[in-house]
Amino acid sequence: MTTATFDTKTTTKAPEALVPQKAGSKLWKPMFVMALMGFAVGIVLAFVRSDAIFSGDFQDAAALGHFVSAAMFLGFASVFAAISFAIARILGEFRVGGGTVQESSGSEVVTLKMPKTGKAFIGLMMMAMMLIVGAVIVHVFAGIAILDGQTTGIASAEAVDYLEAARRLGVSIYLLAITFGLATIIQVLRFQSIRIRDLAR
């Protein structure tokens, strides 16, 4: 088996990292920090809410319930984004590193084009991010509405359930996106195992 069975691009110079891979290298750290901040705010608000329930202040508790979910799921959206960006960074290392080794050996540089799993990874990640962040925004507005004394629309009891469904589905889609991202690494490793043997021939 040779690299001809893969969808590749041949150049004389090592390729640069793709835009999502460059973004991954730069953004995984800020997303990681944002996740920790989201979780920290969420847990503090949760204890304040617990105290509000003990004190019988149920309006505040209902509003805080929305704020806790917003903070925790901002944390989850950020941590999943950080994971996705870290995977993109790994793919970038494979792309650039593989290219430079080929170039250094004096060979033409054969690079794997972005596999379908890589495209699915990006698409699903964006979809999941929008779903979770959308739910987080609605949670914040719902909390504010409850503090204003509203009981209908986004401040209603049923809205909590709808938002929960959206959040949970968003997390599941994110996990599937991550599976696609990791599956892309399998493809890249398979390609590189074959390509490096080609260099020696």
Add this chain to the structure above:
Amino acid sequence: MTVAIDKLTQPASNADYTIDTGHKKLGLGIGFVGLMISMIAAILVISAGLEVADGGSETTVGQLLAVAFGLNTLALATLKVGIGVVLVGILVRLWWRIESIKASLPAIQAEGGGTNVPKTSPAGDFTVSDTEPAEMPIHKMAKTLWAPMLAMGYMLVVVGLVAAIIGAVNVGTDPSTAIGASAWAQGLQFLGEAFVLAGISFLLATILRGLRQGGGQVQQALGVPVLTLKMPTTAKGGIALMVSGVMLGIVQLIGYITVTTFETSAESAVRVGAWFAALGPLRELSLGLLLAGIVLFLATIGTVLQFQFWRIRSIVTSDTGATK
């Protein structure tokens, strides 16, 4: 058992490295099953919302939400098992890649390539030795524990689902049993989730072990000084977050068990509500810390790859690349 687990991740060196091992398809297949379970759970939660909007029975709403919770946690665990299968596939491929590099590098090695030892690398400090580095204790632990953690975690999630169903059946008829079962379901399922994520963390550490040992083997086989990256700070942070996450997972289970001891009364209902209000985000924090640890393990893999490609380039070109 350890040997059997090793065989899952480290193929025979003479095996056909070109074949499709099927891990990718299996992992994605399991992932899609997880997504479908999650969709069913989402439909149940939306149905509960519609029931509330229509002023329907509280018992029906409670039953729908209890089952949806159990199913959704099962869905998340299933998706994570799918990720675990793909990571096993990466490990298998990683070892084949090492064999390919071992077989090819002598043919493309520059004269004197890799013999000059630079002082620094673009990826961080490293050690120099004549042979493959000794296995680190955390790597030994990781390669032994990833499979038991995944299996135990998934089993806890399934047991928690059973508790959730028991809770749903008793909503409206036996509040004490319903609250107790709900507490057990939440506590067990999230400890299970924590174990599954710890299993994934151990798999990532096993990948790092493969990169470390494999890199050493390649350099030793070539007869060049063996350069090994020192453990990056991100790896140390990853371990700390993983341990904190698992410990918090145990703490939240203890919290839920405490709730099961509360008496059933109107006053106690407020107390249960207050405890649940704190324990819910606490169990989420446990998973959040484990996921943050996974971010750091993935970042470490990126750094190690950067180091390895730099080292291979220095062997192929005899350029130490110290200033690159």
